[in-house]
Amino acid sequence: MARIVVVGAGFAGHTAALYLGHHLGKRHEVIMVNKYDYFGFVPSWVWVGTGRMDPQKTIIPLQPVYDRMHVRFVHAALTAIHPEPEEQFIVVEKVNGGGQERIAYDYLIIATGPYLNFAATPGLGPHEGHTYSICTLDHALQARDAYLELVERLEKGDRAKIVIGTGHGTATCQGAAFEYISNIHKDLVRRGLRDRAELVFFSNEPALGDFGIRGVTARYKGRLVTSAEFVEAVFRDFGIRWEIGRAARKIEPGRIYWEDMDGNFGETTFDFAMLVPQFKGHGIHIAVRGPNGEDLHDKIFNASGFVIVDGIYGLPYERLERNPDAWPAVYQNPWYPNIFAAGIAFAPPGPISVPHTTPNGTKIAPAPPRTGMISGIIGRIVALNVIDLVKKGRMTHSERMTEMFAACVASVGDSLWDGSAVVIVVHPVVPDFRRYPNEGGRDLFVTHMEMGLSGAWMKFLIHHTFMYKFKGLPGWRIIPE
Amino acid sequence: MPASQPQTARPTLEITDRDKFWMNCKLYQLWRFIVLNLKILKAVDQSKRS
Numbered sequence: 001m002a003r004i005v006v007v008g009a010g011f012a013g014h015t016a017a018l019y020l021g022h023h024l025g026k027r028h029e030v031i032m033v034n035k036y037d038y039f040g041f042v043p044s045w046v047w048v049g050t051g052r053m054d055p056q057k058t059i060i061p062l063q064p065v066y067d068r069m070h071v072r073f074v075h076a077a078l079t080a081i082h083p084e085p086e087e088q089f090i091v092v093e094k095v096n097g098g099g100q101e102r103i104a105y106d107y108l109i110i111a112t113g114p115y116l117n118f119a120a121t122p123g124l125g126p127h128e129g130h131t132y133s134i135c136t137l138d139h140a141l142q143a144r145d146a147y148l149e150l151v152e153r154l155e156k157g158d159r160a161k162i163v164i165g166t167g168h169g170t171a172t173c174q175g176a177a178f179e180y181i182s183n184i185h186k187d188l189v190r191r192g193l194r195d196r197a198e199l200v201f202f203s204n205e206p207a208l209g210d211f212g213i214r215g216v217t218a219r220y221k222g223r224l225v226t227s228a229e230f231v232e233a234v235f236r237d238f239g240i241r242w243e244i245g246r247a248a249r250k251i252e253p254g255r256i257y258w259e260d261m262d263g264n265f266g267e268t269t270f271d272f273a274m275l276v277p278q279f280k281g282h283g284i285h286i287a288v289r290g291p292n293g294e295d296l297h298d299k300i301f302n303a304s305g306f307v308i309v310d311g312i313y314g315l316p317y318e319r320l321e322r323n324p325d326a327w328p329a330v331y332q333n334p335w336y337p338n339i340f341a342a343g344i345a346f347a348p349p350g351p352i353s354v355p356h357t358t359p360n361g362t363k364i365a366p367a368p369p370r371t372g373m374i375s376g377i378i379g380r381i382v383a384l385n386v387i388d389l390v391k392k393g394r395m396t397h398s399e400r401m402t403e404m405f406a407a408c409v410a411s412v413g414d415s416l417w418d419g420s421a422v423v424i425v426v427h428p429v430v431p432d433f434r435r436y437p438n439e440g441g442r443d444l445f446v447t448h449m450e451m452g453l454s455g456a457w458m459k460f461l462i463h464h465t466f467m468y469k470f471k472g473l474p475g476w477r478i479i480p481e
Numbered sequence: 482m483p484a485s486q487p488q489t490a491r492p493t494l495e496i497t498d499r500d501k502f503w504m505n506c507k508l509y510q511l512w513r514f515i516v517l518n519l520k521i522l523k524a525v526d527q528s529k530r531s
Contacts, residue, residue, distance in 0.1 A: 225494060233494040405524035420504060423517060427524055446524055451496075452504035454514035480525035 002028045002390045005090060005105040007078045009034035009062055011042070011372060012343025013111030015379035015481060016386075017071050018472050023387045025070025031103060033092050035077040037062055039470055043372060044463050045140040046180045049274070050187045051148050052414050055137055057467075065472045076101065078112065080287040081300060083336045087291055107386045110307050111342040111379060114279035117168075123251030124167040124277055130253045131167060131273040134180060143274055147184070150272045154193045160271040163256065165202035167275030169247030172212045172367040174203055177276055178231070179410035182422075185238045186413035194239070201235065201242040202256065202268060202275070204364050206354060208232050208244055211408070212366035214353045216426055217440035218449045224439070227424065230449050234422065243268060245356075247364045248275060263359035279367060281305030281345055299335040307341030309333060311349040320350045324402035324432040330395055331382050340382045343375035348401075352430050373406045374429060376481030401430040405446065411459045412451075421455025423448070 004024065006017045009032055020030045038059040047053035066073040076092035079100070089104040116135050118125030126132050132143035150160055164181035166174060181201050188194040201208075209215050209227030216227040235242055245261040246268075256268045256275075283301030290296050302308055312326040320326050326349045333339040341347075348368045355365035370378070377399060385395040405427040413419040425448040431441025438444060469479040503509050 221494075229494040233496050237496040407521050407524075418505060425517075425520060425524070446520065448517075448520065450513065450517075452513060453507070453510040454517060457510070457514050458517060480522070 002106045003031065003104060004028065004107045004109070004386055004390070005031045005033060005103055006109045006111060007033045007090070008111035008113055008343070008345065009036070009039050010111060010113045010343060011375035012113075012345070012379035012382075013109065014039050014062075014470060015376045016109050016111060016342055016383035017066070018069055018470075018476065019380060019383035020386065021066065021069030021071040021472075022477070024390060028390060030071045031074060031105075032062070032066060032071050033074045033076050033078060033090070033103070034062065035075070035095055037073075037075050037095075039065075040137050041463065041467060041470070042135075045134045045137065046176065046183050046411070047414055048137070048140040049132075049134040049143040049147065049180060050183050051144045052183070052187065055141060059137065060467065060470055065470070069472050074101065074103065078110075078282070078286055080289060081108070081339075082289055082291075083108075083296065083300065083339060084290050088338070106338060107389065108339045109342055109382055109386065110339065110345050111375075112282040112345050114344045115282045115284060115305060117278040117280045120278045121167050121248050121251060124248065124275060130251050131275045133277065134176065134274060135173075135276065146272060151188075151191065151193065154188075154196045155191075157196075159196050159198075161198045161200065161269060163200045163202050163268060163270040163273040163275070165200075165243075165275055166204045166366075167248045167251070168278035169204050169259075169362055169364040170367050171204055171276050171278050172369050173276045173279075173371065174205055174211050174366060175369065175408050175410060177201070177203065177274070178211075178422075180274055181240060182234075182238065182410060182412040183414075185240060186419075190413070199238070199240045200268065200270075201240055201244075202246060202248070202258075203242070203244045204247055205244050205366055206261065206356060206364070208235070208242055210353050210366060211424075212351075212353055212369045213426065213429060214431060215440070216424055216447060216449060217438075217442070217444075218447045219444065220449055224444075225449065227449060230422075234451065245364060247358075247362050249362075251275075259358055259360065259362050261356050261358060261364055263362075279344060281307065281347070283307065300333060300339065302347045304347070306347035307333060307339075307345050308335075309341050309346045311347070313347070313349050315350065317350060317355055321431070322433060324400065324430070324434060326350075327400040327402045327430055329398035329400050330385055331378055332385075340386065342379045342382045344370045346370070346378070368401070368430070372408075373481055374401065374404060377404055380481055402428050402432045404429045409455055409459045409462060411456060413456070414459075416456060416460055418453070419456035420451060420453055421459050422451045423455040423458060425449075
């Protein structure tokens with residue numbers, strides 16, 4: 001009997017646990033370790049953050065799902081890995097003071113998501129800083145409360161400046177910031193308060209619509225259009241101003257201190273700001289030890305705490321962008337073949353967007369997004385390979401981000417009657433200039449951008465079908481990641 | 482690259498009133514919804530076979 005341990009119940013880990021439980025749960029032992037006892041549907045937290053969705057509609061208690069799927073749930077956080085063949089166990093710290101537990105494994109899937117590194121930008125974040133975040137449910141609720149307080153002030157006749165975007169030169173998730181500012185715009189229009197608020201999109205992207213994937217080029221209105229042109233058109237229509245190519249250096253109450261790509265320094269003021277922090281991997285605070293206590297951290301995690309997998313690391317960007325095979329295919333650690341990573345936890349071989357260093361040495365380079373659909377797909381690939389290894393002894397699945405398809409639906413309001421959404425479909429996520437020798441390095445038949453009511457329906461459909469899928473209810477497997 | 486309000490070299494893309502009409506035309510959007518879903522399902526099917 002094999003014992004498979006999954007750490008992290010986000011999109012990647014929870015997807016992996018569902019597949020593992022379905023295929024192996026009755027004959028083998030599948031264990032999920034997660035520090036929260038619920039799954040959170042992150043894409044809908046933009047609606048929680050504007051007060052348009054009840055937070056209870058975005059979470060699923062994990063225990064009943066795992067009981068049904070034959071998965072043992074351990075409510076705990078991973079603190080150490082002992083990966084050498086003679087040991088192979090993890091140490092977890094139980095939540096609510098339950099003490100430590102050793103859990104032996106035959107296969108370990110690390111899907112711990114991002115560590116929100118607010119500390120990289122002094123003054124950033126809702127706990128010790130002056131900005132808000134929608135990266136966790138607690139953060140989204142704090143952002144909602146602050147936003148609704150601001151709305152009350154606007155209703156009394158005040159004016160305000162709202163800044164939404166990224167809070168570090170190497171932050172990612174610009175798509176979430178785009179969606180949040182679009183929803184705030186729509187909410188203020190609905191309340192008749194839009195003319196009292198100045199909206200500013202503040203981002204580290206080299207161009208609008210870059211989204212950390214080097215932008216998108218697709219056919220729109222009979223010609224090839226870049227996502228920069230498309231998002232510019234949307235922002236002009238919404239009256240949203242943008243400040244891009246900027247790395248937030250420090251936040252003080254009501255003020256962002258930034259550096260731009262030319263090395264100029266400046267300030268942007270705000271009354272309310274939601275800025276996404278830099279993401280690191282949780283590996284920065286997980287110990288990796290050998291049988292004699294030796295430090296093996298470098299064999300599993302890189303310096304940023306992400307799991308080293310089967311990618312080609314260390315290539316300069318000019319070579320990386322021309323080598324689609326540099327991106328990992330099976331997300332397997334090269335030192336310990338029974339350790340896999342999924343979702344944000346795996347270390348990408350480099351950025352997708354063109355990186356930039358300012359004359360002052362500051363890196364302004366959006367990190368590759370590995371959230372949502374990408375995480376789910378990687379979770380499935382890893383789970384199916386572990387199932388293969390248990391049943392057949394060899395892996396049969398692979399999908400690099402240079403082969404992967406992704407759809408991003410960024411809502412503008414939540415109404416099914418007059419709402420809207422920007423739908424961006426990309427294939428592949430990471431441009432492959434060998435296979436698609438065009439300007440964008442992508443399949444121009446599949447890659448697509450549009451905006452309209454159908455996108456709002458799509459977003460509604462995604463929320464409800466995914467919540468159904470993640471509950472592991474009958475037929476969950478036919479719903480794609 | 483300038484940090485704010487950059488201008489693209491191509492003709493400026495605008496969302497016109499005509500665009501907005503089609504963006505909220507229920508019948509046309511139903512058609513777009515079907516097309517988008519088919520497009521996504523085709524790509525997902527390709528992914529599922531990897």
